[in-house]
Every structure is written in structure tokens, then in C-alpha cells.
Amino acid sequence: MSLYEILGTLETGFIYGIVALGAFLTFRILDFPDLTVEGSFPLGAAVAATLMVSAGWNPWIATICAGLAGFVAGFMTALLNVRFRILHILAGILIAISLYSINLRIMSGPNKPLLMVDTVFTYLEVFGIPGYIINAIFLGVVIILIKFALDAFLATGYGISMRAAGSNPAMAEANGVNVGKMKLVGVGFANGLTALAGALFAQSFGAADAYMGIGVIIIGLASVIVGMSIMPSGSIFLATIACIVGAILYRLAVALALNADFIGLQASDVQLVTALLVIIALILQQSGNLRSIFRRGNKR
Amino acid sequence: MTVLLRSAVAAIVLGVAATSAYADDMKKVAISTIVEVPALTDTKQGIIDALAARGYVDGETITIDYQNANGNMPTQQQIAKKFVGDNPDIIMPITTPTSQAMISATSDIPIVFSTVTDPIKAQLISQYEKPGGNVTGVSDAAPIEPQLDLFKEIVPGLKKIGFIYNPGLDNAVATLGWVKEFGAPRGIEVVESPAPTTNEVVLATKKLIGEVDAIYIPNDTTIVAALEAIVKVGQDVDLPIFTGETGGVERGAIASVGLDYVGIGEIAGNMAADVLEGKPVGEIDAVIAYKTLDKFKVVINKGAAERMGVMIPDSVMAQATQVIE
Numbered sequence: 236m237s238l239y240e241i242l243g244t245l246e247t248g249f250i251y252g253i254v255a256l257g258a259f260l261t262f263r264i265l266d267f268p269d270l271t272v273e274g275s276f277p278l279g280a281a282v283a284a285t286l287m288v289s290a291g292w293n294p295w296i297a298t299i300c301a302g303l304a305g306f307v308a309g310f311m312t313a314l315l316n317v318r319f320r321i322l323h324i325l326a327g328i329l330i331a332i333s334l335y336s337i338n339l340r341i342m343s344g345p346n347k348p349l350l351m352v353d354t355v356f357t358y359l360e361v362f363g364i365p366g367y368i369i370n371a372i373f374l375g376v377v378i379i380l381i382k383f384a385l386d387a388f389l390a391t392g393y394g395i396s397m398r399a400a401g402s403n404p405a406m407a408e409a410n411g412v413n414v415g416k417m418k419l420v421g422v423g424f425a426n427g428l429t430a431l432a433g434a435l436f437a438q439s440f441g442a443a444d445a446y447m448g449i450g451v452i453i454i455g456l457a458s459v460i461v462g463m464s465i466m467p468s469g470s471i472f473l474a475t476i477a478c479i480v481g482a483i484l485y486r487l488a489v490a491l492a493l494n495a496d497f498i499g500l501q502a503s504d505v506q507l508v509t510a511l512l513v514i515i516a517l518i519l520q521q522s523g524n525l526r527s528i529f530r531r532g533n534k535r
Numbered sequence: 536m537t538v539l540l541r542s543a544v545a546a547i548v549l550g551v552a553a554t555s556a557y558a559d560d561m562k563k564v565a566i567s568t569i570v571e572v573p574a575l576t577d578t579k580q581g582i583i584d585a586l587a588a589r590g591y592v593d594g595e596t597i598t599i600d601y602q603n604a605n606g607n608m609p610t611q612q613q614i615a616k617k618f619v620g621d622n623p624d625i626i627m628p629i630t631t632p633t634s635q636a637m638i639s640a641t642s643d644i645p646i647v648f649s650t651v652t653d654p655i656k657a658q659l660i661s662q663y664e665k666p667g668g669n670v671t672g673v674s675d676a677a678p679i680e681p682q683l684d685l686f687k688e689i690v691p692g693l694k695k696i697g698f699i700y701n702p703g704l705d706n707a708v709a710t711l712g713w714v715k716e717f718g719a720p721r722g723i724e725v726v727e728s729p730a731p732t733t734n735e736v737v738l739a740t741k742k743l744i745g746e747v748d749a750i751y752i753p754n755d756t757t758i759v760a761a762l763e764a765i766v767k768v769g770q771d772v773d774l775p776i777f778t779g780e781t782g783g784v785e786r787g788a789i790a791s792v793g794l795d796y797v798g799i800g801e802i803a804g805n806m807a808a809d810v811l812e813g814k815p816v817g818e819i820d821a822v823i824a825y826k827t828l829d830k831f832k833v834v835i836n837k838g839a840a841e842r843m844g845v846m847i848p849d850s851v852m853a854q855a856t857q858v859i860e
Contacts, residue, residue, distance in 0.1 A: 240613075240620035244613055346631055348658035350639060350659070367616075436608070440635065440636050446632075454609065486613065489609075493610075493613060
């Protein structure tokens with residue numbers, strides 16, 4: 236694996252790490268299985284691309300607007316759930332499928348190229364470091380900033396109320412926490428992060444595409460679970476690190492699968508190999524426990 | 536954390552092994568596509584065939600690295616990074632997003648794209664003739680001209696053609712422009728009949744009765760969803776119905792002309808061979824496949840023609856690659 240590929244893998248891993256942090260907020264903190272992300276990721280890409288290409292906006296502002304659009308999408312899902320009592324999973328599916336049409340409208344087509352406009356990555360060229368290095372560093376800084384912001388948020392009174400609303404809604408409600416409001420804000424935030432990731436991914440990919448969202452939910456969730464299994468921890472600080480590590484490991488598994496053709500694997504086996512590598516990583520993680528089981532067996 | 540370390544080491548070891556699998560003296564060709572569907576695997580086959588015909592045989596004179604993203608954009612992105620890191624002699628992306636990812640990843644390594652409908656709109660190139668930079672390739676734009684020629688052969692008095700479409704769809708609007716552009720020199724005038732939803736398709740069809748000599752149904756999902764209803768109207772009033780896609784012929788349209796994707800791959804493969812022989816990629820003209828291809832998929836539905844009161848001339852039957860009775 237070349238340095239270029241390793242940094243490229245990190246780049247993609249950092250971007251999907253943002254998605255994983257969003258998934259962590261919904262699935263782990265709020266206990267809200269949110270499927271909106273499948274639509275809000277391409278929404279972020281579409282909004283950023285359209286603002287940059289058609290409206291000629293500054294890419295930084297366009298990227299932030301993409302995040303805001305994602306917040307609205309997540310807010311709508313939570314609204315369907317909280318206000319209209321639609322099952323959370325269904326609410327997410329409904330918003331995600333409607334976003335597919337909305338994204339086509341926003342981009343007035345399925346694909347919006349970003350190959351001939353300035354992106355946030357263009358601005359990094361002033362540092363005079365080759366793109367493939369500075370992009371990875373930049374995205375690394377972005378995700379660390381988001382991680383610390385999320386940690387800090389969850390440590391505030393508001394954030395603790397949100398955690399309470401997720402872990403024990405009845406108790407939280409009894410203590411005066413507005414659980415519905417927590418869901419609206421939390422799911423909104425999570426989708427804002429996802430859309431932000433979508434906007435960054437589109438700029439790194441070279442285009443926004445209506446089909447960019449395929450599999451986002453699986454990648455986000457797998458990253459959280461892989462991270463949590465490898466680094467089990469009670470603290471938010473370590474848990475958010477675990478999400479990022481999980482996202483990077485997932486991309487690393489894909490990279491390995493891409494390089495595994497020399498042992499007779501075909502290009503179409505990538506998904507299978509990725510899944511197997513994730514499984515192996517999870518089993519290896521338990522190998523400590525395995526060893527102790529064997530030791531106990533020997534003693535007897 | 537030791538697990539992390541272990542997997543990282545494993546990653547690097549595997550990666551190095553993979554990279555060294557390339558023989559150093561052989562030229563390297565990297566091919567990728569977003570997903571494996573017949574049109575795309577045919578394109579890939581055409582590329583490999585054409586390269587072999589020019590003496591570039593995989594495993595003998597060149598090494599071909601083929602990667603498929605399994606429909607996954609981040610995986611596509613990683614493939615782009617892997618290719619650039621491997622530094623092949625040429626990168627051959629198939630489909631629009633694959634090409635965009637590759638072009639975004641490198642402006643040095645020669646890129647020959649294929650099966651991209653509108654490479655200018657996708658910003659892969661800025662012009663077809665000597666596109667410059669590191670990119671050229673083959674467009675699979677719909678073969679409107681051969682289609683109109685065929686329709687005119689089947690309906691010799693074709694002066695006005697009805698065009699039913701969803702004005703909200705990009706590709707339908709683009710196709711409308713092409714049918715107008717290529718119809719004009721053939722003496723064919725286009726009569727538009729928009730139908731923004733599938734429910735309005737029958738009405739949009741009936742509006743055309745008496746106004747046109749035939750109807751063209753573009754590859755527009757809104758309209759194609761109601762193709763059977765359109766075909767029924769056509770049968771009731773003996774109005775010939777043609778489709779922009781050969782799949783529609785099986786569902787009751789009279790005829791269509793489709794692209795041979797192996798042929799598209801062959802054009803791209805020959806461009807790649809030129810690049811391997813030292814020709815600067817930016818000086819190779821990008822092409823629209825149907826303008827250079829001489830063989831097409833011509834599908835005729837004889838039964839449908841009879842039911843719409845049309846006799847298929849023998850000259851047309853002779854061109855058919857597939858006849859549905």
C-alpha cells in the first residue's frame with residue numbers, strides 16, 4: 236500500500252468518522268435508530284455543490300449551509316416521531332426517501348461536478364504541502380475539533396439532559412427534561428454532522444451524486460460498533476475516539492480488500508472481504524478473553 | 536490498542552505484498568467501475584479485447600488491475616487513491632462518478648474514460664477535440680441519429696414526431712434537445728407533449744393523435760412506467776410508437792437502436808493503446824461512441840408493428856440484431 240493510498244484511506248476514514256460521531260449521538264446517546272442519514276449525507280453534498288457551482292458561493296459557507304440543511308432534515312425526522320408519533324425507524328426512512336427526490340431537485344439532476352470550482356481543499360494549497368497530505372491533515376483536525384465539541388456539549392447541563400433522555404426517558408421526563416425536544420435537537424445535530432461529512436466528501440470526490448448515500452447508515456453504524464467493541468469504555472471522551480477509530484479501521488479493511496487480489500480474490504469480493512476483516516478484528520479483540528479461557532482449561 | 540497496532544502492521548505488510556505483485560517491467564493499466572451491470576462489464580470486456588488486439592495482453596505484456604466499487608462511493612474514492620498511489624501507466628474509469636473520482640485524484644496520470652453520457656456536463660473534459668490535460672474518452676450518448684434514420688425508414692412519411700417527456704428530468708430534456716437538433720436536418724419536426732407525472736401520460740399521448748406521424752418515448756422513467764398504456768393508444772389509432780431504449784421494444788414499441796457496449800469499450804481500449812504507445816492523452820480526441828461505431832443493437836418488434844398498422848421493410852429487417860415476433 237502506497238503512502239498516497241494510506242493517506243487517502245485516512246481521508247475517507249476521517250470523513251466517515253464524522254458520520255460515525257453522528258451515528259453515536261443518535262444510536263448510543265439518544266437510543267434513536269436514525270435512518271435519515273442515508274438521505275442527509277447526499278443532501279449535504281447536493282446543497283454544498285449547488286451553492287458552490289450554481290450560486291458561486293464561497294465553499295466554506297456552502298459547506299456550513301450543507302450542515303444546516305442536514306440539521307433541518309434530522310429535525311424533520313424527529314418531528315415526525317415526537318410530534319406525530321410515527322415510529323422512529325419509519326420516520327427516518329420517510330425523510331430519507333423524500334430527500335432522494337429533493338436532492339435531485341436541488342441539483343436539477345443526479346450529478347453535480349465540482350471539478351472546475353474552488354473547494355475547501357483548494358484553499359489548503361496556500362500551505363504549499365501536496366494535496367494528498369494536507370487534505371488528510373485538515374480532515375484530521377476537523378474531526379478532532381468536532382470530537383472535542385461533541386464531548387464538551389455532552390458535558391454541559393443540556394448535554395447531560397440529552398444523555399438522560401436517551402438512557403432513561405421516563406426518569407428524565409420525571410426530572411423535568413423535555414425528552415421530545417432533546418430528540419429534535421439531537422437527531423438534528425447528528426444529521427447536521429452527516430450532511431457536513433457529505434459536503435466534504437463531495438468536494439474530495441470531485442462531484443455530488445444522488446447515489447452518494449448508499450450504505451452510509453451501515454458504514455456509520457459498523458464504525459460505531461467496531462470502535463466500541465475494540466475500545467470498550469464508559470467515558471464519552473474515549474467513546475468518541477472509538478467511533479473515529481472504528482471508521483478508520485472500516486476504511487482500512489476496505490483498503491486491504493482492494494489490495495487482496497493477489498490471493499485470487501476478485502474485485503467484486505470487496506464487500507465480503509471487508510465484512511470478514513471487520514469480523515476478524517472483532518474476534519481478535521476478544522482474543523485476550525479467549526486466552527484466559529484456554530488458561531483456565533489447562534489448569535483444570 | 537495492541538489490536539490497532541497489529542491490524543496496522545498487517546495492513547502495511549499485505550499492502551506491500553500487493554504492490555510488489557506488479558511486475559516492474561510491464562506497463563500497468565488500471566480499470567475501475569462503480570458497479571457491475573451488463574453495460575459496464577461489456578465496456579470493460581471491450582477495453583481488454585481492444586488492448587489485447589493491439590498486443591497488450593493482461594499478464595503477458597501488461598498488468599491489468601481491475602477494481603469495482605460495489606456501488607459504494609467511498610470505496611470508489613479509495614480505489615481512486617489506490618490507483619494514483621500505484622502509479623499505473625493509464626487509468627480507465629467506466630461511468631461518470633468513477634471518472635470524476637479519478638480526475639479529482641490525479642492530474643498527471645493519463646485517464647481514458649468510457650460509458651459516460653455527457654463528459655462535458657460532468658466536467659471531465661471541456662471539449663471533444665484535443666481535450667488537453669490528462670483526460671480523454673468515450674461518451675455513450677444515446678444514438679439519436681441512427682434511431683431517427685431507422686424510424687424514418689420504417690415510417691417513410693415521418694415529418695412530425697411526438698415527444699412525451701417529464702420536463703423535470705434532466706436526461707429527458709437533454710434528449711428532447713438532441714431529437715430536435717438531429718431531427719431538423721432529416722425534415723423531422725418535434726411536437727412536445729409534457730407529462731410531469733405518470734398519471735398524465737395517457738392524456739399527453741392522446742393529445743398527439745392526429746398531430747404527429749409517430750411518437751418517440753425517451754428513456755424517461757416517468758413516461759416509460761406507463762409505456763404499455765401508450766402502446767395501447769398507438770394500437771387503437773394506428774400510431775407508431777418508438778422508444779429511445781431497446782428494452783421498450785420488448786414491451787410493445789416498434790423498434791429502437793441501442794449501443795453495443797463492447798464496441799464502446801473497444802474504442803476506449805484503442806485510445807489506451809495509443810497512450811501506451813506514447814501518444815499524449817490530451818491530443819487524442821474524445822468521441823461520442825455512436826458517431827464512430829458501425830454496428831448497433833437494432834431491435835424490432837414485428838407483432839407490435841403490425842398492430843400499429845406498420846409494415847417493416849425488408850431493408851430494416853436485414854439490419855435487425857434482434858427480432859421480437
